[in-house]
Every structure is written in structure tokens, then in C-alpha cells.
Amino acid sequence: MHLFIDTHLFDIIVILYKDGKIIRKEIVKDEKEHSRILMPLIKKVLKDETPESIIVVNGPGSFTGVRLGVTVAKTLAYTMNIPIRTITSLECLALSTTENEKIVGFNDKNGYYIGIFDNDYNLIGDFEYLTNNEYEKYTKNYNVITDCDLDFENIIEFALTKEDINPHKVNPIYVKKIDVEK
């Protein structure tokens, strides 16, 4: 039984997965107060059972959103003493498309997070954050897949093939630069 947590953007997704199947799935859409929702939702999904591992989407996305999911996931893994694995929000998109050219992206208010993956879902190059203007130019040359329904079975199965990480070392990836870094 594996617990999957995704809070990287506006939706909060908590899934319990066992033997290739989703047992319970809770999605709260367009949530502004992730903090109020996330733990009660996890409690509802877990029903006081201890999962055998945790998978968390560790970004990129909303800084605060990603941070909440990662903080909760790494603390659960550390205190329950169970393995934790991370998967990126862009890997999730790549794993949900059947296109051969896996250039995937999603937007926040000011721009787009982009990732390019090969057919084995290996990232080619680095993640990028393009402003809306840059993105417009980019899409003249490349076909970016932005709208696909997340294939959670595929995402979770893929995540489970990864090495688990020491909970202390699980951290968000942010990609987008903040002012003091510029």
C-alpha cells in the first residue's frame, strides 16, 4: 500500500495505491488554503493505516504548494520509518501522454514550466521556466503538451521503480528563480 501526494499547483491529490490499483483517491480542486486541507485529506485516505511507502511530487510548481506536500511527505516517511520516493510534476505529465515527442509543460500566472523527456521518461537537458512571452515564441518551433489527464497508475508504477531517498534529503525543486537569485 503506497501513499501518493501531489500539491504542486492548485489541486490537492492524495491517493492510496495497492497491487496495481488505486484504492482511494481524493482530489480537491482549485484550493487556495492547501494547509487547511492536506492533513485532513491524508487522514481520510489512510484511515489510520500505515502505508508501506510514500511518493511525493516535489515540484516544480507553486513554491508554497510544493513545500507543503514535501514537508508533510518527508515528515510522514521519517516518523513512520517508511521509504519515500519523489517524482517531478513534469515527469507526471510525460508519464500521462502517449505522444512520442514528450515536450510537456504547465503554466502558472507568469509563465510555463517546461520539460523534455525521451521515450524512457529520462529528462533531456534541464527543466526550464519560460515567461509567457518566451513561451509564445517557443511554441512556434515546438509542440508543447499541456493538457493531458494524469495517468496515476502509470505515474505511481514508474515512481516505485526509483530508488528511495533518505527523508532528511527529500526537498522541493523550484526551477523558477526568486528575486534575490537574479
Place this chain on the structure above:
Amino acid sequence: MKDVFILSIETSCDETSIAIVKNGCEVVALTILTQMDTHSDFGGVVPEIASRMHTENITMVLEETLKKAKMEVSDCDAIAVTYTPGLLGSLLVGVEFAKVLSYVYDLPLIKVNHLIGHIYANKIDNKLHFPTLALVISGGHTELIKMTDDYEFELLGETLDDAIGEAFDKVARVIGLKYPGGPNIEKLAKEGENSYKLPKMANDDTYNFSYSGLKSSVINLVNNERQRGNEINKADLACSFQTAAVEELTRKLEKALKETDIKNVIIAGGVSANKYIRSEVQKLCDKYEAELSLPEFIYCTDNAAMIGAAAYPLYLKKEFADLDLNAKSTSNIC
């Protein structure tokens, strides 16, 4: 009565701190991981970086605290956390972390106001005697409060503009001192004399404070001297500013001591680590035969032990929070 152990968490600004506090007054273990070096490169706390570092470090800070205490989380009776006031992103990390501990170990969750935490820092290895006057002085607050019992607060006065710590930081920046400004002003002031004439603050009949006038006059003085090509004596200016700023505190505290006849005084908040403030308030208390209670220096700046101390009366009253607890960036004590 059975001993009560509270595991407490504080992440409201740039310190990741976890403590285990016994019966609200005895610190079993305390870990404070400060990010000061990182932020000093930027001349002040960068909220986004503070939040990131809390998430990076918080499970390690827990591990270290448990190791020091030779305890497990399950040996504790409750989880307490600062939920307000502070930097929202930073508070949220602590609040989520606390909720996970509360859930996994099935322990009650207690939400604590950071400022009340500073007041209860006085309870560590010490006693709070009621009624007491509490002077809460920090980077965001300057308040004079009357406390008649645990969690019984009455606001007598507060700053009408800048907080005292804010004024210290701004003046530090103007005279070219590094972050953290307050402690650096205090250090420099020791080498100087109170030689600059700064305006006295308006003498009104309330318990309220005001710091923007003093701050502006220092800024104007520095700008005028620079325009004239004169050197400023930084140490003298630091000393003159600190003297005027503290006079504003003691003037209102003296009024309260006179009018309320309360014989206990506590100082709380980050600025209470300032030794000049401590000695001036001590002098005042001696004059009115009042007893001054001061937290140890380590409990003056942000720390989780004070949160455990402040959580204890709430534990006894069974004032527990739920898993939908949210953080709040601003709030007052009363």
C-alpha cells in the same frame, strides 16, 4: 500529578527550533538552527529562502532534539507549534510538520501565539507572578500588556507606527551597519556617547509608543551631515538613538508602574536581549520596588522552548487544535 512533556516547534522567522519542555517550565532539550548567516548576505531575512531552509532542515532538527533528550516523540504528551504571527511561508512549514507528528503519534495539537511564547519564556526556570506588566518588544511589536493570570491579557498601549526592533534595524541600515541591525547598534553604542540631540517623542497621556519620528530624525540627520560633507560619529549616533529609543520604553513603563501599582515586570521579545534595555528597566524597577523577570538570553530570541512553556496552560485547559489548523501572518496578543 504526572509530568507533562510537550514537544514544541517554532519556525516563524529564520530559526528552525524544536524543544521538549517538561511541565511548562523545564527544558529537557532544545535545538535552534539559525539561518542568520544565509540571510545576512542579503541584508535581511528573505522569506522564500527562510521557508526553503525550514523544509530542508526540520526533520534533522527533530532528530537532534530527540537524541539530546534521549526520548521518542511517543514519550511526549502533546505537540505545540507557533501558528502566528510571523512569515507565512515559514509558519506553514512548522504547522504542517506539527500536524504530521500529531497525526502519526495520535497526540493533541496545541497552537501557540509566538508573542505569548515570548512572554512565557519568563516561565522557564522561573516563575511568573501575577499581576504583572509585560513589555513585549521585537522587530514587529512594541506592546505594554497587563497580565492578571495565565492567558489573561489586557493591552495598555502599543506602538502607533514602527516597532522598536524595526526602528533599530532601519537606523542600523542608514548608518551602514550589517544585519542584524539591532545587536550591532547595541554593540556600537557602547563605544559612543549620547552626544547627538534627537527629538523627544510626543508626551501624550496614553501608554502608546511611537518610533517613526525618532527614526526619521536620525535619517534626516545622517542625510544632512552627508550633504554638508561632514563625517558622522556612528558610535555616538548609535548611542544617542538607543538612549532615546529606550527612554520612550521606560517613560511609558514608569507611568504604568505609578498608575497600576503592579509590582512585577517582565520583558519579552527578541529586543529584550538588549543589555542596555535590561539595565534601564532594572533601574526603573528598583525605583518602584518592583520585581523584574528576565528570560535567559537563549530564551529571548526565537526558540521553541518558550512555545512549549506557553503551550502548557493550554494543555491543562485542553485547548487543542485540529488537523485543519492554518498559519496566520499577523495577530496580536489581545
